[in-house]
Amino acid sequence: EAEVAQSPRYKITEKSQAVAFWCDPISGHATLYWYRQILGQGPELLVQFQDESVVDDSQLPKDRFSAERLKGVDSTLKIQPAELGDSAMYLCASSLTPEPLRELFFGEGSRLTVL
Amino acid sequence: LAKTTQPISMDSYEGQEVNITCSHNNIATNDYITWYQQFPSQGPRFIIQGYKTKVTNEVASLFIPADRKSSTLSLPRVSLSDTAVYYCLVGDIVRGNTPLVFGKGTRLSVIA
Numbered sequence: 001e002a003e004v005a006q007s008p009r010y011k012i013t014e015k016s017q018a019v020a021f022w023c024d025p026i027s028g029h030a031t032l033y034w035y036r037q038i039l040g041q042g043p044e045l046l047v048q049f050q051d052e053s054v055v056d057d058s059q060l061p062k063d064r065f066s067a068e069r070l071k072g073v074d075s076t077l078k079i080q081p082a083e084l085g086d087s088a089m090y091l092c093a094s095s096l097t098p099e100p101l102r103e104l105f106f107g108e109g110s111r112l113t114v115l
Numbered sequence: 116l117a118k119t120t121q122p123i124s125m126d127s128y129e130g131q132e133v134n135i136t137c138s139h140n141n142i143a144t145n146d147y148i149t150w151y152q153q154f155p156s157q158g159p160r161f162i163i164q165g166y167k168t169k170v171t172n173e174v175a176s177l178f179i180p181a182d183r184k185s186s187t188l189s190l191p192r193v194s195l196s197d198t199a200v201y202y203c204l205v206g207d208i209v210r211g212n213t214p215l216v217f218g219k220g221t222r223l224s225v226i227a
Contacts, residue, residue, distance in 0.1 A: 004158075035217075042202055042217035043159065056214050091158050102206075104151075104215065106158025 002026040004107035006092050012113045018080035021110045025074070025094030031055075033104065034067055034077050035091040043091055049075065050097070082114045119203045124222040133190045135221050137203030140184045145207040148179060148186045153200045153220070162201075163188070190223075198225045 005024040013019050025032050030051050035043035046065065047057040051072040060067065064083070069075040079086055089111050093104040120138040127133045139148070147166050151159035163170055165177045165186070176189040190197055200220040 040219075042200075042219050045214050045216065048214060089156075093158065102147075102149075102215070103161045103164070104159070106160070109156070109158055111156075 002105075004092055004094055004105050006090075006107035006110050008110055009108065010111050010113075012115065013082050014115050015084055016081040018078065019082050019112060020079075021077045021090050021092075021112075023075045023077070023092030023107060025092070026096075026105055028096060029094035029105070030072070030097045031095045032069055032075050033093040033095075034075070035093065035106075037089040037091055037109070039088070046077070079112075082112075084114050087112055087114045119205055119218050121201075121203050121218060121221045123219065124224070126224045126226060127193055128226050129194055130192050133193050133197075133223060133225075135188045135190075135201055135203075135223070136185055137188070138185045139203070139205045142183050142205050143207065146183075146205045147207070148177065148183075149204045149206070149215070150175070150177065150188045151202045151204065151217070153202065159202060159217070193223075193225045195225050195227060197223065199223060 007022050032049045034046045036046050037043040046060045047067045048055045049069045052069050065079055067077045089109040091106055091109045093106045095102050095104050149164040150162045152162050153159040163175050163177045165179055167179050170177045178187045200222050202217050202220040204215050206215045
C-alpha cells in the first residue's frame, strides 16, 4: 500500500538553529498539506499546496517558517531560526484531486524537539 | 469554517458499542462530515465520511440527522486496539482547496 514518506522521523535541535523536514506524498496526489501537532492538541494546518502552488498558508508563521513544493511532487518545510515553542510533531498529508471524497493520507510525522 | 465540538474523553469496556457525538451547528450546505482516528506517534487515519443519514463501512457507522447539526460515530464492539483519539472534521470537500480543520478530538480509552 502506498504511503506518505517523511524524514527525519525525529529531530533534536537547539534554539536558533535551522531545521528542515521532507515529505514525499503518494504518487499522483496533487494536494499536499503540512500540519503541526503540539502534544495533546489536534493537528493544525500550516500550509496547503495544490501541485506546486500554495493554496493556503494563512497559519504559517512566515517570519521563520517556509515551505516549498517546487516540482509539485515532494515538499520541504523549513524553520529558521527554531524556537522552543516549535517543539511538536510535523505531519505531512496528501490527497488525490479531483476526488469525490477528500481523504487525507498522513505520514508518520517528524517529531521536533527544540532545546 | 464550521466549528466542531466533541467530548474530550470517553471510556469503554471491550466488546461494547461506542458512540462519539460531534456538534457542528453552523455546518454549511456543501460541507461533509469526516472522522479520523489517531494512534500515539502516528498520523491520523481516515475512518468514515458522510453527508446525511447513515454511512457504514467495515470499521464504523456514521449517523447524521436531518438537520446535520451533529453527527455520531459508532464503533461496534470495541477492542483494546481501538484506544485512540478520534477527530470530527467538517468541510467542503467538493471544492478541494478549502482547508480541513482538526479540533482537539475525543480520546477513547478501551478497558479490558
